[in-house]
Amino acid sequence: MLVSWLAGLGAGLLGLHVVQKLLFPYFWDDFWFLLKVVRYGVRMEVYKRRGELVTVLDKFLSQAARQPHKPFIIYEGDVHTYRDVDRRSNRVARVFLSQASLKPGDTVALLMTNEPDFVHVWFGLAKLGCVVAFLNSNIRAHCLLHCIRTCEPTALVVGADLLGTLEEILPSLPKDISIWGMKDSVPQGVISLQEKLSMSSDEPVPRSYHVATSLKSTCLYIFTSGTTGLPKAAVISQLQALKGSSGLWAFGCTADDIVYITLPLYHSSGSLLGIGGCVELGATCVLKKKFSASQFWNDCKKYNVTVFQYIGELCRYLCRQPKREGEKEHRVRLAVGNGIRSDVWREFLDRFGHIKMCEFYGATEGNICFMNHTGKIGSVGRTNFFYKLFFPFDLVKYDFQKDEPMRNEQERCSPVKKGEPGLLISRVNTKNPFFGYAGSYRHTKSKLLFDVFKKGDVYFNTGDLMVQDEENFLYFWDRTGDTFRWKGENVATTEVADVIGMLDFIQETNVYGVAVSGYEGKAGMASIILKPQKSLDLEKVYEQVVTSLPAYACPRFLRIQEKMETTGTFKLQKFQLVEEGFNPLKISDPLYFMDNLKKSYVPLTKELYDQVMLGEIKL
Template sequence: MLLSWIAGLGTGLVFLHFVQKLLFPYFWDDFWFLLKVVNYGIHMEVYKRRGRLDTVLEKFLRHAKRQPQKPFLIHEGQSYTYQDVDKRSNRVAQVFLSHSSLQKGDVVALLMSNEPDFVHVWFGLAKLGCVVAFLNTNVRANSLLHCVCTCEPRALVVGADLLGTVEEILASLPKDVSVWGMEDSVPQGVISLKQKLSTASDEPVSPSHHAVSSLKSICLYIFTSGTTGLPKAAVISQLQVLKGSAGLWAFGCTEDDVIYITLPLYHSSGALLGICGCVALGATCVLKKKFSASQFWNDCNKYNVTVFQYIGELCRYLCKQPKREGEKCHQVRLAVGNGLRSDVWIQFLDRYGDIKMCEFYGATEGNICFMNHTGKIGSVGRTNFFYKLFFSFDLIKYDFQNDEPMRNEQNWCSRVKKGEPGLLVSRVNKKNPFFGYAGSYRHTKNKLLFDVFKKGDVYFNTGDLMIQDHENFLYFWDRIGDTFRWKGENVATTEVADVIGTLDFIQETNVYGVAVPGYEGKAGMASIILKPNKSLNLEKVYEQVVTSLPSYACPRFLRIQEKMETTGTFKLQKFQLMEEGFNPLKISDPLYLMDNLKKSYVPLTQELYEQIILGEIKL
């Protein structure tokens, strides 16, 4: 009797297992991942109820005590232990405490490349309770001045290699902003932080300086090219930093991992997921000043790298490298990032071995994220019933012609069907707040949609079109409207148009992104109308964009039109132009290609077009 009962139970379990695999193949993957996320939330709540707010800085200080001699940063062959970084950041805090009037809550802007002192200054200022604003090192001139003024800092700290960039705007900076340089010899009007650090004490400052009363308090400003205009300073709370720091752990990284970061630290991926992620784990980070495809695997082998961060372009560059023996001989087991195309994903794994690619989705200022914990090729993440209990989001119908969400006769938005592209919007509430941007509230308001499905509801507009398939995997489809992505950076089309529009022979400029085979994102293209009786000066257009814009924002193509179509809401029509692309056989308007050797734009012939398509000309 007992044996038959056991046999029946076994048969039933086998049957249930078969049904689960057939109907719910990702049940256990989802279950264990969700359990991990819930456990993290419980851990945070326990600390909170004990009257302690466990920030990333607090985690770092604990590691500095528990494992002082463990390497934290490795840069250009030099190792910096947790104790080294703790003491160096103490010196930064002591300098500003003694030689400035900085107070808790004051903003300090940081313009530095990927180097250990970026972390030292960041952590040192955090120990004083300052809000640190990360400035994009590619931004120059008026755009840089705008960024500095937007976050209203009391001080600006500049890396040695960027002092020349700041010198261009030094006279225009607000008088109450003190400028500090990480160099012994600095321009007039700049204070040498490097000299003062050499004599500063490495004793810790009082913890009262950095004590946090709420996880919703501002920790950082990270600049992002939003949907319109110049870069905006996204408000990053202590809570967002904590959530970002949990990414590596959620994907399975441990304290024993060595994590290779080549992404810029002024972005949330490098700073929050990367540096803060290493702190959360107590792991070691290999920090590279700039990504190098030719040195990548040599560095991985040299430093015993087990995890690296990527954007899709990075993996594509690695796949373009000449093949060599032993390419699968490395210790890398995980790669964490976003923007990886399916074809590059497959090619990368085939060439470099069994590396788990951990794709995720998340905007710097957003209140929604997805993580592809199953490794499904091409997907940015998964959703299910349980996920939507924690993160309320929807994919809504979008009007591409008028460049706005569709609304029905009752003025409500509509959800798309599975398999159809829709605009990703995320519900804003107490559980998932949107902290917005520094400065005018209109910047924050422009990223929100009101009365979406019912009166009074508020949603964060990601500006991204996504597709959800029938297995509940999510896929990135495109960006909308006035933003496109190129070289791993967001490009605000209005900023580019404003720069070109200052030329005296330009009447109107319409900037958009066009797809180029073999490239991630979209290349910039500017459609231009000339003023009456004015001629086009291609050298001046080239000079204007390269001196005023980051290299990734410079339009690769120009199109000269006689008139421009507008949408029903009088916006410049982009959709049709994007569809037409840059093929000279299909477009009768004059087309031009950016030529860095000739320092000008040159006529885009059919021969040049074919060379671009074949990858013989690099954009």
């Protein structure tokens, strides 16, 4: 009797397992991942109820006390232990406390490339309770000035390799900002932080300087292109920093992992997910000054890397490298990042071995993220009933001609059906707040949608179009508005248009992104109208964009038009231009291509076009 009963139970369980695999193939993947998310949320709630507001800095100090001799940062062969970073950041805090009289809540701007001192200065200032503004190290001139003025810093710290960039704008900086350089010999008007550090104490400053009174308090400004032109300073709260630093843990990384970071630390991926993620785990990171496709795998083998961070372009560059023997002989098991195309994903796995690609989606300032915990190729993540309870979002119909969400007769938005592209919007509430941007509220308001499904509701507009399939996997489809992505960076079209518009022979400029075969994102293209009786100077256009814009923002193509179409709200029409692309056989307007060897734009012939499309000319 017992035997038959056990046999029946076994058969029943087997049947249930088969049904689950057929009807709910991702049930257990979703269950364990959701359980992990809930567990993290419960842990934070317990801290809160105890009155212990633990921040990323607090977690670093805990790691430094628990494992002082463990390597935290490996940079160009040099090892910086948790204790080393703690002590040097103490020196930074001591210098600014005594020399600059900084106090909790003051903002300090940081203009540095990837190096250990980026982390030392960041953590040192955090120990004083300061808000640190990460400046994009690629920007210059008026754009850099704009960013500095936006965050209204008390002080500005500049890396040794960027002091030349600083000299261009030094006379235009506000007089009340103290400027510090990470070099012994600095320009006039700049204080040598390097010199001060050599004489400073490494004794810790009192914890009272940085104790958090609320997880919603601001700890960072991270600049993002947004959709209104010049970069905006996204407000990063202690809570957002904590959530960002949990990403590696959520994907299954551990304290034993060695994480390779080649992404810039001024981006949230490099700083919060990367550095913050290693702090959360107590892991080691290998920090690279700049990504190098030729050195990548050598570095991974040399330092026994087990996890690396990526953007889609990075993986494509690696796949384009000449094949070598032993490409699968490494210890990398996970890659965490976003923006990898499905074909590159497959090629990458075929060539470099079984590496779990942990794709995720999330905007720096956004209140929604997705994580592809199953490894489904092409997807940015999954959703289900329970996920939407914690993180409410919708995909709504979008009007591509008007460049705005569709509204029905009742002025409400409508969700799209599964399989259809829709604008991703996320509900703003106390559990999922949107902290917005520094400065004018209009920047924050521009990212919000009001009265979406009912009167009084508020949603964050991601500006991204997504598709949800029948299995509830989510896929990135495209970007909307005045921003497109190229070389892993967001390019604000209005910023580029403003730079080109400074030329005295330009009447109007419309900038947009066009798809190019074999490339992630979209390459920049500018449609231009000349002023009456003025002629086009291609060398001047080239000089203007190269000297005023980061390399990734320079338009690769120009189109000369006699008039431009506008929308009903008088916005420049981009939809048709994007659709037409840059094919000289389909476009009668004059087209030009950016030639870096000739330092000019040159006519885009059919031969040049074919070379670009075949990948014979690199963009």
